[in-house]
Amino acid sequence: MIAPAAALFAFVAACSDTTTAPATPSSRSDNVMTQILSQTSTGDTKVNQATAGDTVITVFSVGTNTNNSATVPIGFLSKIDFPYQVGSICDPLLSSYGPGTWNDACVPLARNIIITAKTWLNAKGKLQTDFQPALRFVPGLQKSVGLLLKDAALAGTRIDFCTPAGCVDESLADPSLATYLDANNKFVARIIKHFSGYTVTAD
Numbered sequence: 001m002i003a004p005a006a007a008l009f010a011f012v013a014a015c016s017d018t019t020t021a022p023a024t025p026s027s028r029s030d031n032v033m034t035q036i037l038s039q040t041s042t043g044d045t046k047v048n049q050a051t052a053g054d055t056v057i058t059v060f061s062v063g064t065n066t067n068n069s070a071t072v073p074i075g076f077l078s079k080i081d082f083p084y085q086v087g088s089i090c091d092p093l094l095s096s097y098g099p100g101t102w103n104d105a106c107v108p109l110a111r112n113i114i115i116t117a118k119t120w121l122n123a124k125g126k127l128q129t130d131f132q133p134a135l136r137f138v139p140g141l142q143k144s145v146g147l148l149l150k151d152a153a154l155a156g157t158r159i160d161f162c163t164p165a166g167c168v169d170e171s172l173a174d175p176s177l178a179t180y181l182d183a184n185n186k187f188v189a190r191i192i193k194h195f196s197g198y199t200v201t202a203d
Contacts, residue, residue: 045070045085055120061112062086075119076127078187081146086113088143090136102174102193103139115195122199127151128162131195139193141176148189151200154181159190162197169201 047060056075063070066087073079082088090097090106119129127149137145151157158179160167171178171190179190188200 045072047072049073049075055118058117058119059114060117061114062089063112064110072117074117074129076121077150078119078127078129079148080117081148083145084138084143086110088137088145089113090138092133092135095136097134097136097194102136106136106138108138124202126157126200126202128197128199130162130197134194134196136194137192144191145193146189147192147198148182148187149198149200150186151188152186153202154183154186154188157181157188157200157202159188159198160201161192162199167199167201 045061045063045065047058049056049058051057058072058074060072062072062082062085064086066084068085070082070085071079072082086109089109091109095106096104113135115135116132117129119127122128129147129149137143147159149159158169158171161170162168174193177190177193179188181187182189192198
């Protein structure tokens with residue numbers, strides 16, 4: 001079995017305070033999208049991206065071609081990687097969701113799905129991103145979904161999971177969710193097992 005660190009760095013190369021409540025995007029983000037950044041399509045994965053105030057909003061569909069991976073830009077030079085497209089996603093209509101279920105077996109999604117990502121710099125100047133709808137990912141290292149967030153500081157940083165109640169370092173309970181640093185490309189990266197929100201946190 002490939003070690004989690006090795007697997008994470010493999011896809012990075014290929015794509016080349018924990019109790020503090022997360023900051024939210026500026027109220028300007030509620031305005032009409034002001035600038036279309038890109039409209040792209042790769043196979044059956046389609047990406048539309050725009051800015052609203054200080055927030056990059058990415059609306060993308062993950063396709064059903066499970067033979068190909070899908071790497072989606074989510075703003076600020078950051079990205080998310082689906083190694084098997086929808087084959088990496090648990091069907092939300094047929095699978096459990098919530099703390100304690102992240103490693104449970106599930107029925108993989110067999111249809112395309114539209115996901116919205118909002119990415120911005122929080123009050124600490126760190127990248128924060130939020131995904132909707134809430135989803136869980138198929139357990140198993142070979143199907144692990146990866147999140148890569150740009151951060152020039154690197155040292156002492158990690159990617160925490162965030163809810164309105166605050167942010168938490170998931171690697172304390174699950175070492176496979178540890179954050180790894182890509183010094184060459186200035187990414188902090190980790191496997192994620194579910195949506196919704198994540199932020200770069202400095203110790």
